Amino acid sequence: MPANLTPDYFKAEEWYRSASTNEEKILALEEMLAVMPKHKGTEHLQADLKRKLSQLKDAATQPKKGGKHVDVFHVPPTGAGQVVLLGTPNTGKSAILAALTNAKVTVADFPFATHAPVPGMVKYEDVQIQLVDMPPITADYIAPGQVGTYRNCDLIAIVVDLSQDVEEQLLILLDFLETRKLLAGAETPAVDDQACPEQGRGGNVLGRKAFCLCTKADIAADGALELAKRSCEHPLEFVTISTETGEGLDAFRKYLFDTLEIIRVYAKPPGKPADMNDPFTLPAGATVHDLARTIHRELAEKLKSAKCWGTGVYDGQNVHLTHVLHDRDIVELHFG
Structure with a gap:
């Protein structure tokens, strides 16, 4: 055959x-x-x-000798989460980064202005979220090194330009995600359970959450958003923005925070006020012990007790180390 x-x-x-x-x-x-x-x-x-x-x-796994290889597509994650943009040429990805961050980007009317990843930080209230612009993909070319960036991020933003052919864009972008098994929960047959343990028969557990970020809402073609939703076979959420008018940008910041499913927790040293300017960010469902490990892994083993101010407790209540924290809780840790 x-x-x-x-x-x-x-x-x-x-x-x-x-x-x-x-x-x-x-x-x-x-x-x-x-x-x-x-x-x-x-x-x-x-x-x-x-x-x-x-x-x-x-x-x-063996000890390495000599110089270290530099992967140009590797973007060290910082902040509360890493969101990576995925789009075809000239759909406004760089304009999104320029509108939401202080990153130095080239915003141009010609395609392929972005040749390598460009990270920037989006501020939502007192939280910083990393947003990464990437080189565009086409039906004919995708730099193989890009796949690792999408595989390792927290969230993929599928950028769709509402002023262009939305069906063609989604066809290219979803094919890229599907063939490389980058969508979380997508049911795909395992290549081999030993060679590729992440591709089990219960779905692609190493895929990433994704959503459609529709740009150029101010010049959208008639019915483009509805057509994009009908063209998408996956249960993805759609967010609409315009970098030209600012429409939807504030809501988009909040959407990133909510979709990353994180919480803010403020540490309070014993006998001192809490630092309300620099919260720790943790996954939703994190416990007091998880907070301690985030602050200092070794000190966490010496954690004896904790007090909490916030949701579901009275001010300064003693809580167990397995107590589940909520957004904006204040926690005072006591080590033995």
Whole structure:
């Protein structure tokens, strides 16, 4: 049976052959496995790639020598969460970053003005959220190194320009997410439970939450938003903004905070007022002990008691270390 390998596979294969480090080769092999058609004609090739992948991962666990490889697509996460923009050329991604952050970006009317990730910080009340602009993707070209950035972020913003062909944009963007198994909860058959443990039979647990961020609401084509919603087969939420008029930007900041499912907790040193300017951000459902571990992992083991001001408690109430915290709680930790 012929393999019938796809153009995306050959692009990843070319990346693998030109890779100069084990880290690059691992990413390229994982990409090749993800986009390869799964049928009897590719069984031997799959086995060969998985063997190479296993060998490279084993080698990666060994002590490294020499200089460190720099991955241009790696963006160290900062703030309360990392949100990465995904879009086709000239859809306003850079304009979004410019409108919401102080990052230095090139906003141009020509495509491919962004060549590498550009991070910036979005402020929502007293919380900073990282927003990352990325090079655009097309039906014909996607830099293989981009996949890791989307795989490692907290939230993917699928940018759709309402003044252009929304169906074509969504077709390209959703195909990218689906073929690389980047959507959380998407039911996809496992490539191999040992080689790719993240692709279990219960769904893609390493996928990321995503939503559609519709731009240029001020010049949207008639019925574009409704058409975009009908064209999307996934249960994604739609957020509409205009960087030109500012429409929806404040609501978008709040949407990011809510969708990241985080809470703010303020630490109060014993006998002193709480620091209300610099909260700790934790996942919703976090406990007092989780807060202690966030502050200092080793000190957390010495945590003896805590007092809490906020939701569901009276001011200064002694709470158990397993007490679940809420947004804007104030906590006083006592270590032994």
